Amino acid sequence: MSGLSERERAGCIKILQLMSKGDLLSLSDTVTNKLIVVENVTEATETILSFTKNAEELLKRKKVYRDLIFKYLAKEGVAMPPSSEKHQLVRKTLELWSSRKAGVDESLLGDTDETRQRSSTKIASDSTNMKVEVGFDPQALGQQFCQWFFQLLNSQNPSLGQQPQDWGPQHFWPDVKLRLVSRAGSEQMEEFLGAELVNLRLLALTRDEHLLLSPNLDPLGLKVLASPHGLVLVAVAGTIHRDGACLGIFEQIFGLIRSPLENNSWKIKFVNMKIRGQDALGGTEVAAPALSYNSTELQLLCS
Structure with a gap:
């Protein structure tokens, strides 16, 4: 047995x-x-x-x-x-x-779109209760958000051979902004405004470019700040892969705000993303990259 x-x-x-x-x-x-x-x-x-x-x-x-x-x-x-x-x-x-963390991972991913939506809402509701009763824990929210977000985005990569989950503009505020800076030899900067455009550009990373984003959720790779106005800032670093090869590293900053009209679920207000290829790293491979942003820089984004 x-x-x-x-x-x-x-x-x-x-x-x-x-x-x-x-x-x-x-x-x-x-x-x-x-x-x-x-x-x-x-x-x-x-x-x-x-x-x-x-x-x-x-x-x-x-x-x-x-x-x-x-x-x-x-x-x-x-x-x-x-x-x-x-x-x-x-x-x-x-x-x-x-680990207990594995239980959190599973709770974020259901078998159906309805289950996943219910799980996402549960996290938001639990966070709301914690804020009122025992004190809001931004770090726990940041951990859960990153696990949910990158599993969701990576599931769109056809080379992984898994059923894509419910990625879409519904996870973003209508006026969301994306700033994407990539450095592989020369530096390029792209900016997108609106849930549909931001959704499609991020989707292209995994679905079209077949990239796999692996976040470093250890303390050096993840920082979370909460402003008194309801904005939660989640900054995370990680590695970028394609077909088993490490192509470089990324740093991503999310601004999250709850939506009172959607069961207080957390939605993405802005995304700043930096991508550095192996050439920009001097050819060195970083297994678990650390964030280059300091607390002062992140505080400025919260204000």
Whole structure:
């Protein structure tokens, strides 16, 4: 009988879904010593999970390739160096599943648009209650927002092979502003105004350019400030990938304001984004980039 917890089982299913049909059927033969014949992917998945003693055993199987685990962690918003060895990725995955943070990740992603909308609203409602009863925690909101935002945006990348989630202009205020500065050799700056244009430009990063944005949610990579006027500033740094290669780093600042007409859900008021390619970094690879903004610069954006 399987010794997987509910959270481990859900994570294992996501990883198995990334495997080819041939590898999945082969893995099913391995775990059952070919005593059980399966006819399709669904049967193979259930059989593998049923005959798996624990999560670590499954992750260490030869057919569960290093790249699959790396891709899974990236989807979950966990930044790992592209050069990470399989045993490091396995350890990080087990830590993710055993931590409380993993429960937050799952609560942000439902199976349907309605579930996701309800989960997003729940976070906003909980934050409202905390502000009244036990003190508002901006850092917790920033962590939850980044996990939700980057999972949502990365799901639009067709190379990941997952069902795109409900990305769209509904997550932005109508007058939202985007300022995008990219430096790969020469510096380019783009500005966009309005929910539809901002939504489409950010969407193009993952859907059209096939980029994967992996945020660093450690203290050096994430800062959150709250103004007395209701604006919450979330600044985050991370790495940019395409097909397993690290292309550079990004820094992104979000301005969030609650919408009283939409169950007090948080919506994005502005986005400032800086992208630096490997050339601009001098060819050095940064596994977990730190924010270059200091507290004074961020305070100015809050005023």
